[in-house]
Amino acid sequence: xxxxxxxxxxxxxxxxxxxxxxxxxxxxxxxxxxxxxxxxxxxxxxxxxxxxxxxxxxxxxxxxxxxxxxxxxxxxxxxxxxxxxxxxxxxxxxxxxxxxxxxxxxxxxxxxxxxxxxxxxxxxxxxxxxxxxxxxxxxxxxxxxxxxxxxxxxxxxxxxxxxxxxxxxxxxxxxxxxxxxxxxxxxxxxxxxxxxxxxxxxxxxxxxxxxxxxxxxxxxxxxxxxxxxxxxxxxxxxxxxxxxxxxxxxxxxxxxxxxxxxxxxxxxxxxxxxxxxxxxxxxxxxxxxxxxxxxxxxxxxxxxxxxxxxxxxxxx
Amino acid sequence: xxxxxxxxxxxxxxxxxxxxxxxxxxxxxxxxxxxxxxxxxxxxxxxxxxxxxxxxxxxxxxxxxxxxxxxxxxxxxxxxxxxxxxxxxxxxxxxxxxxxxxxxxxxxxxxxxxxxxxxxxxxxxxxxxxxxxxxxxxxxxxxxxxxxxxxxxxxxxxxxxxxxxxxxxxxxxxxxxxxxxxxxxxxxxxxxxxxxxxxxxxxxxxxxxxxxxxxxxxxxxxxxxxxxxxxxxxxxxxxxxxxxxxxxxxxxxxxxxxxxxxxxxxxxxxxxxxxxxxxxxxxxxxxxxxxxxxxxxxxxxxxxxxxxxxxxxxxxxxxxxxxxxxxxxxxx
Numbered sequence: 001x002x003x004x005x006x007x008x009x010x011x012x013x014x015x016x017x018x019x020x021x022x023x024x025x026x027x028x029x030x031x032x033x034x035x036x037x038x039x040x041x042x043x044x045x046x047x048x049x050x051x052x053x054x055x056x057x058x059x060x061x062x063x064x065x066x067x068x069x070x071x072x073x074x075x076x077x078x079x080x081x082x083x084x085x086x087x088x089x090x091x092x093x094x095x096x097x098x099x100x101x102x103x104x105x106x107x108x109x110x111x112x113x114x115x116x117x118x119x120x121x122x123x124x125x126x127x128x129x130x131x132x133x134x135x136x137x138x139x140x141x142x143x144x145x146x147x148x149x150x151x152x153x154x155x156x157x158x159x160x161x162x163x164x165x166x167x168x169x170x171x172x173x174x175x176x177x178x179x180x181x182x183x184x185x186x187x188x189x190x191x192x193x194x195x196x197x198x199x200x201x202x203x204x205x206x207x208x209x210x211x212x213x214x215x216x217x218x219x220x221x222x223x224x225x226x227x228x229x230x231x232x233x234x235x236x237x238x239x240x241x242x243x244x245x246x247x248x249x250x251x252x253x254x255x256x257x258x259x260x261x262x263x264x265x266x267x268x269x270x271x272x273x274x275x276x277x278x279x280x281x282x283x284x285x286x287x288x289x290x291x292x293x294x295x296x297x298x299x300x301x302x303x304x305x306x307x308x309x310x311x312x313x314x315x316x
Numbered sequence: 317x318x319x320x321x322x323x324x325x326x327x328x329x330x331x332x333x334x335x336x337x338x339x340x341x342x343x344x345x346x347x348x349x350x351x352x353x354x355x356x357x358x359x360x361x362x363x364x365x366x367x368x369x370x371x372x373x374x375x376x377x378x379x380x381x382x383x384x385x386x387x388x389x390x391x392x393x394x395x396x397x398x399x400x401x402x403x404x405x406x407x408x409x410x411x412x413x414x415x416x417x418x419x420x421x422x423x424x425x426x427x428x429x430x431x432x433x434x435x436x437x438x439x440x441x442x443x444x445x446x447x448x449x450x451x452x453x454x455x456x457x458x459x460x461x462x463x464x465x466x467x468x469x470x471x472x473x474x475x476x477x478x479x480x481x482x483x484x485x486x487x488x489x490x491x492x493x494x495x496x497x498x499x500x501x502x503x504x505x506x507x508x509x510x511x512x513x514x515x516x517x518x519x520x521x522x523x524x525x526x527x528x529x530x531x532x533x534x535x536x537x538x539x540x541x542x543x544x545x546x547x548x549x550x551x552x553x554x555x556x557x558x559x560x561x562x563x564x565x566x567x568x569x570x571x572x573x574x575x576x577x578x579x580x581x582x583x584x585x586x587x588x589x590x591x592x593x594x595x596x597x598x599x600x601x602x603x604x605x606x607x608x609x610x611x612x613x614x615x616x617x618x619x620x621x622x623x624x625x626x627x628x629x630x631x632x633x634x635x636x637x638x639x640x641x642x643x644x645x646x647x648x
Binding site: 066068113117118119120122123124126127128129130131132133134135137138141142242246249250253259260289291292293294295296297298299301302305306309 | 383434436447449450454575576579584586617618619621622624626631632636638639
C-alpha cells in the first residue's frame with residue numbers, strides 16, 4: 001500500500017509548530033508560571049485522564065468508526081469498582097477487576113453488533129452510551145459514591161519515582177497501544193481495514209474479528225480511564241467528565257487521525273492531548289474561562305485543518 | 317429509487333405499528349395517557365425536538381451530519397432574548413425574525429467549512445459547536461434571561477384548538493405543535509417535489525455520481541446546512557417561548573437525543589434515506605416512551621436504560637433488515 005507519507009509528515013510538523021507557538025505564547029502571558037514545576041506537576045496529573053480516553057477513542061477511529069460510549073463505560077467501570085470497595089469491602093485489586101470486567105462485558109455486546117450485525121458504529125455506540133449511563137444511574141441512584149481505601153487512591157494521587165501515577169498508567173497504555181498498532185498483525189489489519197475494508201476482506205482478513213477486538217480494546221481502555229478518574233477524585237458518579245467525549249474526537253483528529261479511517265499514529269495523538277491540556281492549564285493560570293478554552297480548541301482544530309488543506313493541496 | 321422508497325415506507329409503516337401498540341399498552345397501564353390533554357401536552361413539549369430533528373434529517377439525507385445545531389439554536393435565542401428584553405420589543409413577529417438569520421448565517425459557515433476542507437462534517441460541526449457555544453458562554457457569562465415583554469409571554473399560550481377539561485382548565489393544540497407539523501410538511505414538499513430535494517437524496521445516495529452528473533455540490537451543502545441553521549433558529553425561538561426563560565446551557569448537550577430520534581425514524585448515517593414522516597414518528601415514539609415512564613411513575617434512573625436499549629434494538633433491527641436485503645439482491 002502506498003502511503004502519502006510526505007503530506008502526513010508536514011501535518012505533524014504543523015501540529016508541532018502550533019504546540020511550540022502555544023507554549024511560548026502562554027509561557028510569556030503567564031510570565032513563566034506555565035513552565036514552573038508545580039504547573040507541570042498539575043499538567044502531569046490532569047493530562048492522563050484525557051490521554052487514556054483519547055487512546056480509547058483512537059482505535060475505533062482508525063477503523064473508520066467512532067465510540068461515543070467511552071465516557072459512559074469509564075463511569076460504569078468506576079461506579080462498579082466503587083460499589084465493590086465501599087459496600088462489598090472488596091480489596092482494591094479485586095474491585096478493579098470487577099469494574100474492568102463490567103466494562104468489557106458491555107464491550108462484547110457493542111463489538112458483536114458492530115462487527116457482525118454491521119450496525120453503524122456511531123448509532124450502536126450512541127445507544128450504548130445512553131444505555132450504559134442508565135445502568136450506572138440505576139446502580140448509584142444519581143448519588144456520588146466516595147471514600148476509597150488509601151491504597152486505591154495511590155492510583156490517582158501517588159507518585160512513582162517522582163512521576164505521578166496517572167501519568168505512569170497513561171504512558172503504559174500509550175506504549176501498549178503503540179506496540180499493538182505498529183508492531184503486530186492486528187495493528188496492520190486495523191489500519192488496512194480503515195483504509196479499505198473490501199480489500200482486507202478479499203485479502204483474507206477476518207474483518208469482523210478485527211472490529212470486535214477494536215471495540216473490546218476501547219472498552220478496556222475506557223475502563224482503565226474510569227479507575228484512574230475515581231482514584232483521582234476519590235469519588236465515582238454516573239456522569240462525570242461527559243465533556244471529555246467530543247474532546248477525545250477532537251484530540252484524535254488534531255493528532256492526525258483520519259476520521260474516515262486508516263491513518264493516525266500514537267505520537268501525534270499524545271502530542272495533541274498535550275496541546276489541549278496545556279491550553280486548558282494555561283487558561284486556568286491566566287484566570288480565563290474554561291469556555292474560552294473550549295472555543296479555542298475548536299478554533300485550533302479548524303485552523304490546523306485549514307493549514308493542512310493549504311499545504312496538502314487538492315486531495316483526490 | 318423505487319427500492320429506496322419502499323424501504324423508507326416500510327420503516328414508517330413499522331413505526332406506526334409500534335406506536336399504536338405502545339399507545340395501547342400505555343393506555344392500559346394508565347388511562348390518563350390517552351387523554352387529549354396529555355397528548356397535546358406531549359406534542360407541545362416536544363415541538364423543539366421535533367423541529368430540529370427535521371433539520372438533522374435533511375443533513376443526514378445529504379450524507380452529512382450536524383452536531384452544532386444546539387449551539388446555533390442557543391446563540392440565536394440568546395441574541396433574541398438580549399434584544400427583546402433590552403429594547404422591550406412588543407412585536408412577537410419582530411422577535412421571531414431575529415433568530416432566523418443568525419441560524420442561517422451560522423449554518424452557512426458550517427457549509428463553507430465542510431465544503432472547502434473536505435473533512436468529515438462531524439469533525440467540523442463538533443469544532444463549531446465548541447466555538448459557537450464557548451464564545452457565547454464567554455460573552456454572556458452564562459447569565460440567564462427572563463422577564464420577556466407581555467406579548468411574548470402571551471404568545472406561548474396561543475392555541476389553535478381550545479378545549480376545557482372537566483376541572484375547568486383550558487387546554488388545546490399549541491401553536492408550536494402546528495409550527496412543527498407545518499415544517500414537517502414543508503420539508504416533505506421540498507424533499508419530494510423540488511429539484512433541490514431530489515438532489516439532496518442523490519448526493520447522499522452516491523456523492524461521486526452526483527458530482528459526475530454535474531451537480532453543484534456546494535450549493536446542495538449550503539442548502540442543507542442553512543436549512544438546519546434556519547430550523548435551529550426557529551426552534552430556539554420556540555424553546556424560549558416554551559420555557560419563558562433562556563439559559564445558555566439548556567439546549568447544548570442534547571445533540572445526540574435529536575440524532576437518535578432521526579435515526580429511529582429511518583434516517584441513515586450513510587445518507588440517501590429517511591423521510592419527514594418517519595422522523596416525526598421517531599420523535600413521537602421517544603416522547604411517548606418518556607411520557608409513559610413518567611405516568612407509570614417509573615424511577616427516573618430507568619429512563620436512560622430503556623431509551624438506550626430501544627436505540628440499540630432499533631439500530632440492530634434496521635441493520636439486520638439491510639443485511640437481508642443485500643443478501644436477497646445478491647441472490648437474484
